[in-house]
Amino acid sequence: MRTVPTQLHPMPLIDQPDIRSALDFTTLTVERAMDRLLPKGDDPEARLFEAMRYSALSGGKRLRAFFVMTGAALFGVSTQAAQRVAAAVEFVHAYSLIHDDLPAMDDDDFRRGQPSCHKRFDEATAILAGDxxxxxxxxxxxxxxxxxxxxVRIQLISGLAQAIGPHGMVAGQMxxxxxxxxxxxxxxITRLQRLKTGALISYACSAGALLGKASDPARHALVAYAHDVGLAxxxxxxxxxxxxxxxEIGKTPGKDVVTGKATFVSLLGRGRARDQASLLADQAGRHLDMFGDKAELLRQAARYVVDRRR
Known part of the structure; x- marks a missing residue:
């Protein structure tokens, strides 16, 4: 489990010079909020708390949190509100990874370079921690x-429920x-990935607009951006x-090939898949024209998604 720092970067997110600095800033601020919100103690259920914290604070790119925070910054949303929504999204993401790694699902022993929750604890504890x-x-x-x-809180709750429920992430996993x-x-394959991966990313990108009570055109622009970034x-x-x-990836590589899973690469080949991801990243950036320079970090994030090595 990553140690949560007590000192925060002094510059606000919108002032970060590039995407890597912005991701570092997001990790610092949102993980601090997550640490405060996660339960801990010596109660009989302490093993559950430990498993929750192990999975939620064990690293990761925090891209979804970044999308929440950056989107909120576009509309002048308070830091506390943005951090809380970003933390909630990361809790859901951690839950999905715990369950995804279970033997009944993708059966992976590693996540983010560490033993998966069910390997570090046990299957029953992992299921409960995800829940x-x-x-x-x-x-x-x-x-x-x-x-x-x-x-606004109702819209946030309803939107997340739709993104991860039987017409979103869970459907995609099925x-x-x-x-x-x-x-x-x-x-x-595109539909599958829109459900399994894209729905939560789309929620993360549009949550800031909900918090800021943004106009419909602004929300639609962020949803369109999220659609292309999610596929990329x-x-x-x-x-x-x-x-x-x-x-590099912190889990077992090559499992898609071994299990015969249909992917963009298996259908398109590496070269065409890479070209398609690059095209989607460029297209995502163009959806943000209405925000001008304020959306530069989001444009950089679209390229980062394609060029990353983890």
Whole structure:
């Protein structure tokens, strides 16, 4: 588990000079908020708390938190509100990874370079830790510290439920499991990834607009950006699975090929997949024209998603 620093970078997110500095800033601020919000203590359920903290604070890119924080900065949202929503999104993401690694799902022994939750603890504890992280996310969103307007909190809760429920991330996981060993079309793979990966990314990108009560055109621009970034992110992940090492990606590489999973790479080949990811990143940036220079970090993030090696 990564130690959460007590000192924060003095510059606000919007003033960070580049995407890497902005991601570092996000990690510092959001992980501090996560540390405060996660339960701890010596109660009989302390093992559950330990598993939650192990999975939620064990590293990661914090891209989804970055999208929340950067989107919120576009609309002058308070730092506390943005951090709380970003933490909630990261709790949901951690829950999804815990369950994704289980033997009944993708059966992976490593996550972020460390033993998966079910390997570090046990399967039952891992399932409960995932369940608890999901519940905690909604508890955070429902609290008045997240936003003073109850209608905004309801929109945040409803949006997250839709993004991760039976018409979002969970549906994508079901489709992914059912697709193993089958030949899928590019349209089917795109739909699968929009559900499994893209739905939560889309929520993260638009949450700042909800917090800031932004106009419909502004929200639609961020949703369009998220759509293209989400697909680019997944194509990059597919490429890393065949090109990356365990040290780079923090989990077992090559599993998609071994399990016969349909991916953008298996259908398009590496070269075309890489070109498609680059095209999507450029297209994502153009959706942000209405925000001018204020959206420069989001444009850089689209390129980072494609060029990253982990």
């Amino acid at each position: 608890a992280l999901q519940s905690l996310a909604f508890e955070v969103l429902a609290h008045e510290d997240t936003h003073g307007d109850p209608s 489709v992914d499991m059912d697709a193993s060993g089958k030949t899928l079309s590019i349209g089917q 992110f997944q194509i990059a992940d597919d490429l890393l699975d065949v090109e990356g090492t365990h040290e």
